[in-house]
Amino acid sequence: MAQLTLKDLARKLGISASTVSRALHDHPDISKKTKQLAMDAAEKYGYQPNPMAQSLKKKRSNIIGVIVPEIRHNFFATVISGIEEVTYDAGYIIMVCQSNESLSREIANTKALTANRVAGLLMAISLETTTCDHIKNVIKHGIPLVQFDRVVEELETGKVCIDDFRAAYKATSHLIDCGYKRIGFLAGREGISLNRMRFNGYFEALKNHGATYYPELNINIGGCRGKNGRYGADEYLKMDNPPDAVLAINDPVAVGAFCRCREAGLRIPEDIAFAGFSGSPESALIEPALTTISQPAFEMGKTAASLLLKQLDSKDEAYTPKTIILETELLIRGSSWKRGTK
Amino acid sequence: MAQLTLKDLARKLGISASTVSRALHDHPDISKKTKQLAMDAAEKYGYQPNPMAQSLKKKRSNIIGVIVPEIRHNFFATVISGIEEVTYDAGYIIMVCQSNESLSREIANTKALTANRVAGLLMAISLETTTCDHIKNVIKHGIPLVQFDRVVEELETGKVCIDDFRAAYKATSHLIDCGYKRIGFLAGREGISLNRMRFNGYFEALKNHGATYYPELNINIGGCRGKNGRYGADEYLKMDNPPDAVLAINDPVAVGAFCRCREAGLRIPEDIAFAGFSGSPESALIEPALTTISQPAFEMGKTAASLLLKQLDSKDEAYTPKTIILETELLIRGSSWKRGTK
DNA sequence: AACGACACCGCAAACGTTTTCGGTAGTATT
């Protein structure tokens, strides 16, 4: 019933708890024989050290904290899956929190996780996160941190993301190539760098290809879920001069807008084309399939976790945080055809 | 940098740590004045109790363990979201593990979570889970447990699920009503009760409506992801007498099979109809949309978590575990039309 | 014979809490 403790084990063996502890940790001061004895007994009685006691003593747990905006987002769920994969192998377990895209909630999350003395932290910030004292606070506590996907640039932490500028640039260029003239942009609040980067890529592509930027087609849809996409589409539908193509901040938004437009009787891509970000499963299922920037979500989770683990191992030495940019691919599909070819 | 401890706070106030502890816990032995003093100081200096020390002392943490087969499954991601929602409000945080549909991994997960002295455990078993000593072990450790979705019936634990038999029965009856004659069934391994229940519902519906059960159309596809669905469809496509309708164990499988069949040139639902389980987002996106049993995933997470919390609160008294059956709805959509009406 | 070197092990303190048990005032009761 109650877990076996180190003392119990020591008593059974007739030696002291400290010796058993050292034996199980392969300490040089302990003889081969005693070590074998201890390990056998531990095995036999199924001894499991109490992580709380260990953490208390070592001031550091075997827990890795993860904060994502929303677990339900396929993208983040997949990232978490990747994280879990490598942290599991390394003997850590993950504590998952979601900020629900709210700053206050994110702050509460960081507090809860630092209070729980997580060994390290992996996070993607919320859409509301413009200030980042709470993140600095994590760093001040000496907790290694790796940001992924949505990062705040200024902070000196490990980072794993994609080249948002280039990806958006590529996607927009593709739309221009296809012959679309009025290209809209749908994104949430402007605060976070990811949104800015993608917008910049979109904007630069327009400029460099001599296409016009119509500010009214750049709509702040306030979030990045399907419903926000639908809202954006509604705005477009009200216009006298709606866009003929749309770059959305991610697939759910693209799909939401896509569906709304089709419900309104628009043909895709003849009347309006779409491109998104993520390469989510649903992007391949809709008809026509969605042109999208495929992001390696699982990979991102794995690399972020690996980066953190490396940081944890080399904790004592001075460690300069690395930034890793993962490759993306523009998947050209039915939702954006060359004008006139269909 | 280092977190402020109770002792630090006590020293600052010139009173003992025990008094501060009691004050912050609103213990009757402490005067109003001292309590106010302590709370103010705690507020001012941002004191946060160390959960590891608390857990060590109280032999019970503020962590709730969650084990799911796969985080990436939209269904489970949504359940987790629901869990997080209510546990967060109650001051717990969740530790998420995935079994990857593997029994050995699930066992490792339960071990890790009990080792971490989780206050309670929420789980949906893997497809491989036929033996359940590891779960019994959790119970023996006195850790309250609530199963959801995929439950093992025999165990005396809290349970939150749907009426799998009735749901499958309803869906199958619908297909029969539509005029389909050769109705197939796609599911993973037979071990777990959920699969059995759904099969039984399917089987009984066939029997009670005078429809024939063709054993060769009941294929064990070995898993419950899209690729397994595709595999099932491949098997069907090889047959001289393929089914004219298919009930799949869940939406990903249904969608996988659906897409494979369409790739093979079959028309849906004229040549072959489909029905799934979950009411996942993608079920609504494919064309024609998938007929499916909508399951309240978010709700399921919330109820499971609430049930567990209730169990945690009334821990001392004898508590008889409850089973909660959530309502489902048959969403009839384009993938299953009445024969001849189209 | 005395000395250090070495291998091995235990004592006890520490980590930050909670909680039991007392202890000290002060006040009210006989």
Add this chain to the structure above:
DNA sequence: AATACTACCGAAAACGTTTGCGGTGTCGTT
């Protein structure tokens, strides 16, 4: 004036580890 409450607080042990330090015994060296 002795007793009995009450109200409030502190010392110390405990939770299960880890670890610094010291201690014992054995051995080889002078």
